Amino acid sequence: MWINWLKVYRYHWLKNKFYFVLTVLGLAFGLSLLTMALLSYEREQTYEQWNPNTDNLFMVVNVTPDYAYPNQSYALGRTLKEQYPVIEDFVYYFGYDDVVMKNGVESHTSTKAIMTQRNFFDFFPYPFVYGSAQQFAKEKNNIALEEEKAIELFGKGVNPIGKQLNIEEEWVTVSGVFTVGNKKSAFMPEVVIPLMDEVVTTDTDWSARRFAVLLKTQQPTSALEAVNQVLDTNYFEPEATRYGTTVAEFKQRQLNNIQLELAPLSTLRWKEAGQFTPEDTPNSKMMYIFWGLAGVIFILSLVNFINFSTTHFLMRLKEMGVRRIFGGNTSEIRGQIVFESAITLCIALLISIFFMGFMIPYVELITASTIELSLVKLGVCFLLLLCSVSIITGGVIAYYVSRQKVSSLLKGNFISTQKGSLLKNVFLVFQLAIACFFVSSTMIFNQQVHYMLNKDLGFKGDQVIGFSFNEALRWDNTALLLDKYRVFKKEIEQIKGVEGVSTSDQVFGRSSMGSTTGSFEGKDFLYHIGQVDYGYFDLFQIPIVKGRDLNPAFASDSIQHIVVNEAFVRETGVQDPVGKTFTSLEGPRIIIGVVQDYNAKDLEEKVSPIVYYHYNSLTHKMGSIEKVYVKVNTAEHLERTLKEIEKRWKAFNMDSASPLEYEFVDKQFQRTFEQVLMERKVLNSLSIGVVFIALFGLFAIASFAINGKLKEIAIRKVLGANSFGLLRKLTVEYVVYCTIGFALAIFPSYYFLNYWLNHYAYRIEIGWEVYGLSLISILILTLCMVLQKARKAVNVDVLHYIKYE
Numbered sequence: 001m002w003i004n005w006l007k008v009y010r011y012h013w014l015k016n017k018f019y020f021v022l023t024v025l026g027l028a029f030g031l032s033l034l035t036m037a038l039l040s041y042e043r044e045q046t047y048e049q050w051n052p053n054t055d056n057l058f059m060v061v062n063v064t065p066d067y068a069y070p071n072q073s074y075a076l077g078r079t080l081k082e083q084y085p086v087i088e089d090f091v092y093y094f095g096y097d098d099v100v101m102k103n104g105v106e107s108h109t110s111t112k113a114i115m116t117q118r119n120f121f122d123f124f125p126y127p128f129v130y131g132s133a134q135q136f137a138k139e140k141n142n143i144a145l146e147e148e149k150a151i152e153l154f155g156k157g158v159n160p161i162g163k164q165l166n167i168e169e170e171w172v173t174v175s176g177v178f179t180v181g182n183k184k185s186a187f188m189p190e191v192v193i194p195l196m197d198e199v200v201t202t203d204t205d206w207s208a209r210r211f212a213v214l215l216k217t218q219q220p221t222s223a224l225e226a227v228n229q230v231l232d233t234n235y236f237e238p239e240a241t242r243y244g245t246t247v248a249e250f251k252q253r254q255l256n257n258i259q260l261e262l263a264p265l266s267t268l269r270w271k272e273a274g275q276f277t278p279e280d281t282p283n284s285k286m287m288y289i290f291w292g293l294a295g296v297i298f299i300l301s302l303v304n305f306i307n308f309s310t311t312h313f314l315m316r317l318k319e320m321g322v323r324r325i326f327g328g329n330t331s332e333i334r335g336q337i338v339f340e341s342a343i344t345l346c347i348a349l350l351i352s353i354f355f356m357g358f359m360i361p362y363v364e365l366i367t368a369s370t371i372e373l374s375l376v377k378l379g380v381c382f383l384l385l386l387c388s389v390s391i392i393t394g395g396v397i398a399y400y401v402s403r404q405k406v407s408s409l410l411k412g413n414f415i416s417t418q419k420g421s422l423l424k425n426v427f428l429v430f431q432l433a434i435a436c437f438f439v440s441s442t443m444i445f446n447q448q449v450h451y452m453l454n455k456d457l458g459f460k461g462d463q464v465i466g467f468s469f470n471e472a473l474r475w476d477n478t479a480l481l482l483d484k485y486r487v488f489k490k491e492i493e494q495i496k497g498v499e500g501v502s503t504s505d506q507v508f509g510r511s512s513m514g515s516t517t518g519s520f521e522g523k524d525f526l527y528h529i530g531q532v533d534y535g536y537f538d539l540f541q542i543p544i545v546k547g548r549d550l551n552p553a554f555a556s557d558s559i560q561h562i563v564v565n566e567a568f569v570r571e572t573g574v575q576d577p578v579g580k581t582f583t584s585l586e587g588p589r590i591i592i593g594v595v596q597d598y599n600a601k602d603l604e605e606k607v608s609p610i611v612y613y614h615y616n617s618l619t620h621k622m623g624s625i626e627k628v629y630v631k632v633n634t635a636e637h638l639e640r641t642l643k644e645i646e647k648r649w650k651a652f653n654m655d656s657a658s659p660l661e662y663e664f665v666d667k668q669f670q671r672t673f674e675q676v677l678m679e680r681k682v683l684n685s686l687s688i689g690v691v692f693i694a695l696f697g698l699f700a701i702a703s704f705a706i707n708g709k710l711k712e713i714a715i716r717k718v719l720g721a722n723s724f725g726l727l728r729k730l731t732v733e734y735v736v737y738c739t740i741g742f743a744l745a746i747f748p749s750y751y752f753l754n755y756w757l758n759h760y761a762y763r764i765e766i767g768w769e770v771y772g773l774s775l776i777s778i779l780i781l782t783l784c785m786v787l788q789k790a791r792k793a794v795n796v797d798v799l800h801y802i803k804y805e
Contacts, residue, residue, distance in 0.1 A: 005336050005339050005340070006343075008336070009340045009343060019308060019700050019703075020344075022696045022700070023304065023305055023309075023344070023696075023700070024347050024348050025351065026301045026305070026692070026693040026696060026697075027302070027304070027344070027348040028351035028352040028355055029301060029355060029689050029693065030297050030298040030299075030300065030301025030693070031298065031301070031348055031352040031385060032352035032353075032355035032356045032359065033293070033294035033297050033298060033359075033686075034294050034295065034298035035382070035385070036294065036356055036363055036371055037290065037291045037294035038381055039371050039372065039373070039377060039378075039381060040287070040290070040291070040363075040367070041291065042377065043184070043370070043372060044269075044282070044369070047184045047185060047186065047266070048184070048185055048265055049184075050183045050184070050185075051124060051183075051265075053122075053123055053125070053216065054265055054266055055266075056088070056216050056217060057123060057214055057215070057216055057264070057265040058215050058217060058223065058262035058263060058265065059212060059214050059215075059263045059265065059276060060072050060076070060213055060215065060227055060260065060262060061262075061276065062259075062260060063258065063259050063261050068271065068276075070212035070276050071209040071211060071212065072209050072211070072213045073203070073205065073206045073209050073235075074196075074199055074200050074203035074205075074208075074210075074211070075204055076213060076227070076230060076231070077090035077091075077092060077200065077213045077215070078090075078200060078201065079230050080215070080223075080226055080227065080230055083226075083230070084230075086217055086218075086222045086223050086226060087215055087216070087217055087223055088217055088218070089119060089122060089123075089215075089216040090214065090215050090216070091116060091117050091119055091120055091122075091123050091213070091214050092117055092200055092211050092212065092213050093114055093115065093116040093117075093120070093187075093196075093211065093212060093213075093278070094114070094115040094116070094196075094211050094212075095115075096111065096112045096113060096114055096189065096278040097113050097115060098113070099113040099167050099168070099191060099193075100167070100168070101153065101166070101167050102165065102166040102167075103153050103154065103163075103165055108149075108153055110149060110190045112188070112189050112190040112191065112278070113189065113190065113191035113192075113193055114187070114189040114191070114192055114193065114278055115195050115196060116192060116193070116194060116195075116196060117194055117196050117197050117200060118136065118137040118138075118194040118197055120194070121133035121136060121137075121144075121178070121192075122216075123216065124185060124187050126179060126180060126183070127178065127181075128176055128177065128179075129147050129150075129177045129178065129179050130150075130159050130160065130161050130176065130177040131144070131161050131175055131176035131177060135175055136175050136176040136192075136194075139173065139175045141171075141173060142172055142173045142174070142175040142176075142194070143165070143167075143172050143173075143174060143175070143191055143193050143194075144176035144177065144178055144191070144192040145160065145174060145176070145177050145178075145191060145192075146177075146179065146180055146189065146190045146191070147177055147178065147180075148190070149190040149191060150177045153165070160174045160177060161175065161176070162174065162175075167193075172193075178192075185279070186268055186269055186276075186277035186278065186279045187277065187279065188278075188279055189278065196211070206231075206234050206235040206238075207235065207239075212276065215262065217262075220262045220264075223262060224260065227260055228260060231260075232247065236251055258526075263276070268281075269281045269282065270284045280368060281368070282368050282369040283366065283367050283368040283369075286366050286368070286679065287367045289756075290366070296434060296437075297434075297686065297689065297693075299434075300431060300434045300435075300690060300693055300694065302389065302392075303430055303431055303697075304431055304693050304694070304696065304697040306427060307427035307428065307431070307697055307700075307701060308697060309340075309341065309344075338391065341389075341390050342386065342390040345385070345389055349382050349386065353378075356373065362678065362681070362682050362685075366678050366682050425737060427697075428697065428698060428701055428737055429737050429740050429744070431693070431694040431697045431698070431741070432694055432698065432737060432738050432740075432741030432742070432782070433740075433741035433742070433745045434690060435690055435691050435693075435695070435741070435778060436738075436741050436742040436744075436745035436749075436774060436775070436778050438690040438691065439687065439774045440745065440746075440749045440753075440770060440774035441683075441687075441752070441753055442683060442684060442687040443770050443773065443774060444749075444753045444757075444764075444766055445679075445683055445753075446684070447764050448763060448764050449676055451763075452603050452673065452676065452760075452762070453673060455599075455603065455762060457598060457599045457669065458542060458597055458598025458599055459540040459541065459542050459598040459600070459665075460541040460666075461508065461540060461664065461665030461666040461668070461669065462634070462664060462666045463499070463631050463632055463634050463664075464539060464540060464629050464630065464631045464632075464665045464666075465629070465630050465632060465642075465645075465662040465664055466507075466508070466627040466628070466629050466662065466663060466665055467627065467628055467630075467649070467661060467663075468626075468627065468661070469481075469503075469625055469627075469628045469649070469653070470484055470485075470625075470653055481625060482615065482616075482625070484652055485503060485628065488628070488648065488649075488652050489501045489503075489533075489628075491648050492630060492645060492648055495648070496637070496640075496641065496644075497636065497637055497640070497641030497644075498630060498631070498633075498641060498645070499631040499632065499633055500535055500539045500630070500631040501539075501628070501629070502532065502533045502534065502535045502536040502539045502628075502629050503532070503533045503536075503615070503625050503626075503627065503629065504530065504531060504532045504533070504536055504626065505529075505531045505615075505625070505626040506530060506532075506600055506626065506627070507626050507627055508665050508669045509600075509601065509602070509668050509671055509672050516529060516584060516585060517584070517585075518582055518583060518584035518585075518611065519583045519584070520572050520580070520582045520583070521572060521573075521574050523572055525571055525609065526608075526609075527568065527608070527610060528608050528609065528610045528611070529610075529611060529613065529618070530612040530613065531612075531615040531618060532612050532613070532614065532615065533614070533615060534549075534550055534551065534552045534557075534614070536550075536612075536629070537563075537595055539631050540598070540629075540665070542595055542596055542598050543595070543596050544563070544593045544595055544596075545566065545594050545596050546576065546593060546594040547578035547579075547591070547592050548592055548593045549563065550563060550592070550614050557592070558616040558617055559616070560617065561589065561591075561592045561614075562582060562589040562590070562591055562592070562612060562617075563592060563593040563594070563595050563611075563612040564582070564591055564593075564594055564609070564610065564611050564612070565595050565596070565597050565607065565610045565612075566594060566596060566607075567597055567606070567607045567608055567609045567610065568609040568610065568611065569594060570609075571609045572609075577591045577594065578591055578592065578593065579591065582611065584611070586613075586617075586618060589611075589613075589617075595612065599762075600669075601672070602672040603760055603761065603762045604759055604761060606761035606762075629665070630645060632645075642662070645660070645662075646659070646660040691781070695781055695782070698734065698782060698786070699785045699786075699788075699789065702734060702785065702786045702789050702790075703789050706730060706793045709730070709793070713726060713730075713793055723794045723795075726790075726793075726794045727787065727790050727791065727794055730786070730790040730793065730794075731783060731786045731787060731790055734782055734783075734786045735779060735783070738779055738782045739775070741778075742771075742774070742775050746771060749771075753766060754766065
């Protein structure tokens with residue numbers, strides 16, 4: 001029986017090999033996307049599941065309507081544990097850092113070294129290969145290594161406990177080797193360095209919020225109340241007294257809608273507001289979009305497969321009828337249909353592996369995640385898909401075919417009956433609706449990307465290079481750093497080809513400015529602090545729209561004068577703020593100018609209110625020089641100018657082992673478009689695949705339907721029907737189906753595209769002309785597919801079809 005079924009399968013698919021190949025390719029495309037989505041989802045679900053503490057670990061996060069950050073004072077954790085039994089323990093950490101470890105004469109680099117406390121493994125109990133978490137917690141001047149890093153340093157099978165490594169000119173002792181293995185976590189370090197215990201024990205500065213803290217508690221609601229009470233008692237009340245105001249007023253002024261929350265460890269990877277954990281986090285927005293698109297495209301390819309297979313089997317009704325007459329039962333017919341569907345699926349699953357190999361790198365880029373293709377997971381996934389899809393598709397097809405009476409089967413005309421037409425037409429409209437959704441969505445997506453790429457950013461950076469300067473001094477000795485910068489600036493300005501030099505804590509393409517609250521004309525609001533040098537705005541050709549710029553000719557400009565941006569004016573509602581006083585924690589400042597808004601970070605966020613200080617006028621200057629910016633003449637002797645700049649830079653950065661790393665600012669900002677350009681590339685590719693699947697389904701259905709009408713066409717031609725009339729009759733129903741599918745696609749397309757566009761502060765508005773163009777495009781494609789088959793049908797040999805009539 002199985003062999004006969006296989007022979008029948010081979011005969012019919014060879015008879016329709018063109019349609020078979022296209023069907024399998026479309027199904028393989030959908031299966032590959034669904035498989036990647038399932039593997040991606042499964043991987044994300046495994047994060048933190050191994051950790052018995054997961055449900056009790058929470059991060060203290062400061063949340064605003066636009067962003068969030070985890071930085072807290074060292075004294076917070078210590079005070080909470082001492083005064084509130086609900087807090088079982090706490091641990092501070094500082095992301096991942098790059099460290100160079102010397103083992104004798106060899107140097108090894110780790111990019112995943114975490115600075116934390118000795119109780120780190122009480123929160124993340126990775127198993128130890130050598131040593132123990134208790135031994136690690138007791139010793140001093142020590143580190144713990146992940147097993148793979150320990151093997152890289154000391155060799156396989158070597159117990160490194162007690163061995164020493166040199167890290168940044170200091171000797172440390174290895175007191176533990178742990179293994180991460182296959183465990184997934186937001187904390188998977190290669191090196192654990194316990195440097196924070198002493199400062200956590202002694203630091204009493206409640207205003208310095210530098211590092212993130214995790215709390216271990218079984219009562220998060222009570223723990224959050226405790227956090228707020230501790231901050232009120234130890235920070236807000238003393239500060240309110242110092243400034244002569246109430247706690248409520250001081251909180252409103254400084255926090256301005258900032259709320260504290262305890263974020264569960266299991267949710268930190270999916271927070272969109274910022275980076276909270278050392279491990280890279282996925283692009284949650286694109287991850288959800290990818291999962292949704294994968295599901296929709298799989299359903300489309302599955303419907304196409306069901307539609308084509310149903311039509312194919314309906315063309316074989318006489319075969320089924322003869323088998324029923326000779327004793328074949330319904331169960332055998334259903335079994336054969338499921339069997340043939342399963343074989344087709346097996347072929348499609350094998351081809352999908354090649355599709356996945358091609359698409360995985362792109363999917364990983366747009367989702368910022370990893371898809372692991374292990375043989376076991378892939379095998380389980382394929383087995384589940386094979387069983388479920390075979391039963392679903394084979395069952396649907398078998399249901400319609402096996403329910404027919406023998407007389408209907410022998411006539412072989414089920415596809416022309418009302419039930420047969422309804423079945424294929426419903427599936428066809430569904431396919432066309434999805435195709436219309438993708439066509440319109442792709443047009444709108446490309447319009448938004450084009451708008452972003454061509455939007456005036458408000459600054460000119462094609463002649464300006466940016467680079468770091470004395471990074472080691474930036475946090476340790478700001479005064480010395482600024483002195484060196486001023487001398488460096490004078491020397492650089494003497495180089496031929498240099499047209500200007502300035503500095504700022506602003507880094508184009510990412511957020512780097514600090515934020516706080518201030519008061520202006522009786523209104524408190526949150527603003528960003530911009531630290532700049534003279535000539536900063538001229539350097540980037542950013543115009544001053546009111547008043548004047550900071551000027552070295554006026555000594556007060558580096559003491560008490562500030563410049564604000566247009567967003568500041570809109571926020572305060574004061575049309576002409578020049579000459580008025582702005583008050584912040586830095587004290588009163590006089591506004592001397594308003595600068596035009598410019599997009600320094602990206603186009604997903606609106607330009608925020610910014611107050612620009614000369615770097616000398618701030619009490620807190622730490623981190624004031626993030627980048628030095630030099631405007632160069634790119635038309636003449638650029639290479640020579642850059643070499644001279646590097647020569648001067650090396651003289652002021654003697655401790656740096658790296659060469660000068662510079663980048664033109666416009667190129668630096670363009671990197672913010674890399675993600676959206678990749679998204680465009682992937683979406684365009686998916687749209688092409690979707691339209692291909694839908695149009696092939698249309699072509700296949702139209703082909704079988706028109707082939708069933710060849711005798712009718714021949715009779716009509718004998719009776720005098722012209723070719724144009726026959727073409728119109730054969731194509732008009734598919735135009736109707738296409739129009740219905742388009743109408744069904746309008747609302748979901750408009751809704752989801754609006755949702756996506758709302759993520760951008762600067763976006764296009766969706767116009768109805770896009771949908772008009774989409775309808776025209778899909779109608780043209782539909783007519784091209786149908787007319788190709790209809791044209792051949794109206795030119796049939798009439799005698800061939802009516803010679804026996």
